[in-house]
Amino acid sequence: xxxxxxxxxxxxxxxxxxxxxxxxxxxxxxxxxxxxxxxxxxxxxxxxxxxxxxxxxxxxxxxxxxxxxxxxxxxxxxxxxxxxxxxxxxxxxxxxxxxxxxxxxxxxxxxxxxxxxxxxxxxxxxxxxxxxxxxxxxxxxxxxxxxxxxxxxxxxxxxxxxxxxxxxxxxxxxxxxxxxxxxxxxxxxxxxxxxxxxxxxxxxxxxxxxxxxxxxxxxxxxxxxxxxxxxxxxxxxxxxxxxxxxxxxxxxxxxxxxxxxxxxxx
Numbered sequence: 001x002x003x004x005x006x007x008x009x010x011x012x013x014x015x016x017x018x019x020x021x022x023x024x025x026x027x028x029x030x031x032x033x034x035x036x037x038x039x040x041x042x043x044x045x046x047x048x049x050x051x052x053x054x055x056x057x058x059x060x061x062x063x064x065x066x067x068x069x070x071x072x073x074x075x076x077x078x079x080x081x082x083x084x085x086x087x088x089x090x091x092x093x094x095x096x097x098x099x100x101x102x103x104x105x106x107x108x109x110x111x112x113x114x115x116x117x118x119x120x121x122x123x124x125x126x127x128x129x130x131x132x133x134x135x136x137x138x139x140x141x142x143x144x145x146x147x148x149x150x151x152x153x154x155x156x157x158x159x160x161x162x163x164x165x166x167x168x169x170x171x172x173x174x175x176x177x178x179x180x181x182x183x184x185x186x187x188x189x190x191x192x193x194x195x196x197x198x199x200x201x202x203x204x205x206x207x208x209x210x211x212x213x214x215x216x217x218x219x220x221x222x223x224x225x226x227x228x229x230x231x232x233x234x235x236x237x238x239x240x241x242x243x244x245x246x247x248x249x250x251x252x253x254x255x256x257x258x259x260x261x262x263x264x265x266x
Contacts, residue, residue, distance in 0.1 A: 053180060059123040063132065067121070071114050080114035100151040107144030112136060119171075128178045128189075135171040140164060163204035163214075165221060171196045193237050200226050 052058045074080050089103040113136065120133040142164035150157040175192040202221035206213045229236065 053128070054125050056123045056125050059130075060121050063121050063123070063130065064118060067116060067118055067132075067134065071116050074114040079110075081109055081111035084108040097151065098153055100149075102149040103147070105143055105146035107142070109142045110140070112139040128180065130176045130178065131174070132176075133171070133173045135169060136167075137169060139167040139170065141166075157209065159206070159208040161204060161206050163202075163206075165204065166199075166201040167197060168201060169196075169198035171198075191241065193241070195233070195237065197226065197229070 084105075085107065087103075087105045087108065089101065091099070091101040093099045115136055115138075117135045117137060118133075119135055120131060122131045123129070144162055146161045148157070148159040148161075171194075173194045177189040177191075179187045179189050200222050202218040204214060204217050204221070206217045
């Protein structure tokens with residue numbers, strides 16, 4: 001949830017009008033946002049919640065609008081579907097032929113990242129508790145014909161890859177308790193996060209040096225990795241929350257010197 005709040009604050013900064021009332025999400029122009037600008041947006045968001053903390057539907061509407069804005073921004077940035085006709089990479093060592101690398105990938109497609117289903121958004125005026133339950137039914141990635149050729153010290157390596165992978169029913173459920181100061185500041189008292197994936201379906205064809213490794217790759221992506229994610233789920237969530245806390249702290253306490261690495265929102 002901390003990660004969602006950080007991302008939401010960034011997107012809310014694109015249009016402060018969304019904080020005045022739940023409404024259809026407006027078109028957002030391409031801009032750059034510094035951490036100081038995000039800090040002002042976070043402060044404004046806190047004031048709106050503080051001023052309307054007895055109106056649960058109003059706050060739920062703000063959160064729902066933020067989620068819809070995320071969806072619209074992904075589509076506006078042409079990230080869903082993301083389609084790349086071909087990619088090429090070539091490298092040669094100067095003067096000699098000790099190392100040559102040629103890589104080509106065609107028909108790359110990523111789809112489904114904006115298809116966010118909002119299962120539940122609720123806010124309790126008595127406990128300052130925010131519950132958000134969202135899901136992505138299917139995220140699909142596919143690649144057409146691709147190849148890799150490497151020559152090093154006279155030896156050669158050749159590989160080819162094509163196929164697809166689907167992440168089925170990625171679901172994120174968050175339960176966050178916040179504290180509001182009289183000045184409109186927001187602090188997080190506690191957070192519970194649950195992330196589940198129903199299935200990962202891998203259907204790749206991989207050939208290296210004329211040997212078929214498709215079964216090995218599909219087993220790695222579709223079985224081994226999901227098992228490891230399940231085994232280390234608490235550690236993964238803890239890491240994600242730590243990163244989110246760093247981002248939130250940077251937003252709430254922006255550096256005095258202007259950050260040259262501004263976040264770009266397309």
